[in-house]
Amino acid sequence: EPEVTQTPSHQVTQMGQEVILRCVPISNHLYFYWYRQILGQKVEFLVSFYNNEISEKSEIFDDQFSVERPDGSNFTLKIRSTKLEDSAMYFCASRKKGNQPQHFGDGTRLSIL
């Protein structure tokens, strides 16, 4: 069964550095998402992306965040100047249609030192 893949599985970065989290959604999916989950807490929506543009973003998704779909397969989340509070698990998800469940990747654990 097709899967959403995320790399790296774990990223350790110094505060203030830039990080890029990578995702390869399922190939025929059209809707893409990023979420974060601080350890032991709920899943928080960051951004949704459709038709090569952001369709919705949360208040968490401020100017330090950006997303790109640089080619036909990758979907990236960039955090420009990381803060300690950015430490979390970041999940990418995709779905084929808007009323279908999202398929989640295994996540990238981001640790900011």
Place this chain on the structure above:
Amino acid sequence: ELKVEQNPLFLSMQEGKNYTIYCNYSTTSDRLYWYRQDPGKSLESLFVLLSNGAVKQEGRLMASLDTKARLSTLHITAAVHDLSATYFCAVDTNAGKSTFGDGTTLTVKP
């Protein structure tokens, strides 16, 4: 702003017992999803509920949706240890934002 509330947040059950998890949401939506998350793992889709009165069943789990009451339930029948996990409901807005509940951590004890 859409708010999604789950209760209980923590549930400890004996094997063989039944229980219900509740998911309330604050604004109109007809797309509600249930996901399961095992510790340290990703989220797995369980149910998609797209209309008022929708009922879906898979094994010992049954989910329902009442859009008028803005309420979904996840019913567990004759719980077994393998059902121990955290269960999230999530509600979509038309703009494509998914708002998750806080999750219900279920522990099934022998």
